[in-house]
Amino acid sequence: MQSLNEIDLSKLEKIGKTGNVYALNDEQILKVFTSEKSNSGKILNDLQGLPFVPKIYEYGEDWLIMQRIKGNILWFHQKGFSWFNVKLNYKEHKKNTLDFIDGSIAKGWMPEGLHQFNVMMGEDGKLYVCDVGRFIKIDGETVSTKNEYQKLLLGYCRGINQAYDTIESRIELLGKEKMLEICTP
Ligand SMILES: Nc1ncnc2c1ncn2[C@@H]1O[C@H](COP(=O)(O)OP(=O)(O)O)[C@@H](O)[C@H]1O
Ligand SMILES: [Mg+2]
Missing domain, CATH: 1.10.510 (Transferase(Phosphotransferase); domain 1)
Structure with a gap:
């Protein structure tokens, strides 16, 4: 995915009480950063392999796709x-x-x-x-x-x-x- 424009958020199931987190499928969630850009994707990418760190799939400045935690x-x-x-x-x-x-x-x-x-x-x-x-x-x-x-x-x-x-x-x-x-x- 290159940008959020490729996705119709209204068609996705929202999960989690706070924030803008959407279920993409059984394995992945999409997190959208609305107010400001975030380096969360890069941070998760840097931390891969450490305990407690979920898998990151793809990310941009205002979104990321990560492992869905059940x-x-x-x-x-x-x-x-x-x-x-x-x-x-x-x-x-x-x-x-x-x-x-x-x-x-x-x-x-x-x-x-x-x-x-x-x-x-x-x-x-x-x-x-x-x-x-x-x-x-x-x-x-x-x-x-x-x-x-x-x-x-x-x-x-x-x-x-x-x-x-x-x-x-x-x-x-x-x-x-x-x-x-x-x-x-
Ligand atoms: N990877 C995930 N898998 C499943 N649920 C998640 C995941 N990430 C976040 N959530 C849910 O969404 C909520 C908000 O996520 P969070 O990343 O803390 O957003 P915020 O930016 O609002 O603090 C979490 O409390 C959790 O319930
Ligand atoms: Mg939070």
Whole structure:
């Protein structure tokens, strides 16, 4: 796809409560940036291969096509609602979190804005970062001290960091239909 003009958005199914996200098919979503240009496509492209990073297919300045995540935003899990249960492995989750932070920084992007609305939990039990729009371009920085990690884990990456404690504990399975109704505009 070269530009948004090639697509009739009114014919697509809108998903997610906020933003301009449309289902293209079972595997892909189209995200449209209406107010300003975004480098989200490039960021996702740079971060491919790291834990939590969904696949990116194509992107332009005001749109991107990425992997469709079948699941919920983390917020719902943390409020205790879902249509599926997940079991996180603490060791694996911790390793993935650190690999994600180190990897992002090594590739020149400081994670920011990863709150519970921008991270999704998939039915496959994996976490996905669905919105990288607030990541910050950095050059030659390293994160090495405990303090720097704490700042990232408790601040910019808090959605991911808090996932482990809150997810498993108190999920009430509402059924897929009910959850999709709640999640869809
Ligand atoms: N790749 C995706 N697969 C499935 N749903 C998504 C995906 N990306 C976003 N969403 C849904 O759309 C919502 C808004 O997406 P987001 O990228 O955070 O947009 P915004 O720019 O409004 O913050 C998310 O909370 C989620 O429910
Ligand atoms: Mg968002």
